[in-house]
Amino acid sequence: MTTIAHQLCLVHDRIHAACRAAGRDPAGVRLLAVSKTFGADAVIEAIAAGQRAFGENYIAEGVEKIAELRRWQDAETARTGVAAPTLEWHCIGPIQSNKTRLVAENFDWVQSLDRLKIAERLSEQRPPDLPPLQVCLQVNIDGGANKSGLAPENALALAQQVARLPRLVLRGLMAIPEPSADFAAACAVHARTKALFDQLNASGLLPAPLDTLSMGMTGDLDAAVQAGSTMVRVGTAIFGGRGVKA
Secondary structure, eight states, X not given: OOHHHHHHHHHHHHHHHHHHXXXXXXXXXXXXXXXXTOOHHHHHHHHHTTOOEEEESSHHHXXXXXXXHHHHHHHHHHHHSSOOOOOEEEEOSOOOGGGHHHHHHHOSEEEEEOOHHHHHHHHHHSOTTSOOEEEEEEEOTTOOTTOXXXXXXXHHHHHHHHHXXXXXXXXXXXXXXXXXXXXXXXXXXXXXXXXXXXXXXXXSOSSSOOOEEEOOOTTTHHHXXXXXXXXXXXXXXXXXXXXXXX
């Protein structure tokens, strides 16, 4: 078993343990492998171990990696005569206006949406031959000074605006709170994101219920699962310490 395959097994075990502790079904928590700064070879190892969804913070690096993996998929399909696994790519980093077309043309999900202008550009630039872009609103739930994301009190208004855009599908919320001192404190801050998620769903002002609550990383996934996360974004525990950003 490769190191990445072994680490994936350990992360899945951890998710299952966290779900048991919270009285939840592990099937209700998806794992997003955060592959930023790691090359295509590392992603291929993860694919061989069964991982299909990957997150990228840096847009240019992510687009290059997606293209490399598409070439690998084509080569594998030609070599084996069997269709290579379908991958799902999530943009989880900040998006500037000059990068929206790259995101719209290459990613399947955007989890870091916090401005209407960016949402409008993504919708306009999403190619018509691709499915609508799945999106989450990033919320700065604890007011961290160095964190992206919109203020919680602005979430409903933006959610309503995004939900009306034709080439986007609003799926839920994403949050990256500051590190907490202990498990109880981490649970408490994640519970605030869950409460906002529930509030938006209870408002009756969105065309469809939100189904994705993306919170929890290597250091706090157990607390995030306890609070109700449906997707955890894990990088270090799978791939190891970060490589050097290209």
